[in-house]
Amino acid sequence: EPEVTQTPSHQVTQMGQEVILRCVPISNHLYFYWYRQILGQKVEFLVSFYNNEISEKSEIFDDQFSVERPDGSNFTLKIRSTKLEDSAMYFCASRGLDTEAFFGQGTRLTVV
Amino acid sequence: AQKVTQAQTEISVVEKEDVTLDCVYETRDTTYYLFWYKQPPSGELVFLIRRNSFDEQNEISGRYSWNFQKSTSSFNFTITASQVVDSAVYFCALSEGRNEKLTFGTGTRLTIIP
Numbered sequence: 001e002p003e004v005t006q007t008p009s010h011q012v013t014q015m016g017q018e019v020i021l022r023c024v025p026i027s028n029h030l031y032f033y034w035y036r037q038i039l040g041q042k043v044e045f046l047v048s049f050y051n052n053e054i055s056e057k058s059e060i061f062d063d064q065f066s067v068e069r070p071d072g073s074n075f076t077l078k079i080r081s082t083k084l085e086d087s088a089m090y091f092c093a094s095r096g097l098d099t100e101a102f103f104g105q106g107t108r109l110t111v112v
Numbered sequence: 113a114q115k116v117t118q119a120q121t122e123i124s125v126v127e128k129e130d131v132t133l134d135c136v137y138e139t140r141d142t143t144y145y146l147f148w149y150k151q152p153p154s155g156e157l158v159f160l161i162r163r164n165s166f167d168e169q170n171e172i173s174g175r176y177s178w179n180f181q182k183s184t185s186s187f188n189f190t191i192t193a194s195q196v197v198d199s200a201v202y203f204c205a206l207s208e209g210r211n212e213k214l215t216f217g218t219g220t221r222l223t224i225i226p
Contacts, residue, residue: 103157
């Protein structure tokens with residue numbers, strides 16, 4: 001069964017450092033998303049990506065965040081200068097034309 | 113703006129009891145999709161069901177069933193004969209349009225007591 005793969009599963013970084021979270025969506029999917037879940041809270045939308053550009057972003061997705069699909073298979077989320085409040089589980093998701101969103105297993109980011 | 117409300121923060125039931133998780137949504141769109149996801153202690157999000165706004169038929173899948181009522185803007189989820197493996201956080205979610213973002217509720221933590 002196809003699945004969305006995220007790496008790493010857990011990343012610890014120092015405040016102010018840049019991090020890149022990586023995702024490999026399902027191969028024939030067209031819509032890509034990043035979501036965030038602060039510990040014990042709900043899952044929040046960050047950004048959606050279609051046709052090699054951002055289609056929508058939330059208020060959380062400020063200038064510190066960026067997304068890329070560098071090689072047609074990977075989909076990355078970069079946080080330029082991490083803050084303590086960026087500590088969360090980050091989920092990547094992808095969708096086909098008429099399917100539900102398939103989520104990766106998540107990357108737990110801990111900023112110290 | 114779209115919104116999903118899961119008023120039940122935590123529920124505990126004894127194994128083999130039935131349990132219903134409530135979900136109420138708000139949207140201005142006439143075309144929308146409703147979802148339920150399960151988040152076990154391991155943390156991943158497991159898809160359970162997607163329902164579009166034009167299909168109000170209730171659905172049953174094994175011990176799981178869903179009751180969609182547009183008149184009350186609700187999409188409730190019932191687990192029959194609960195098992196310990198059902199213990200998890202359950203999220204209801206809404207998307208407007210076919211491939212738009214998901215708006216999640218705050219989740220209901222379900223604990224099944226053996």
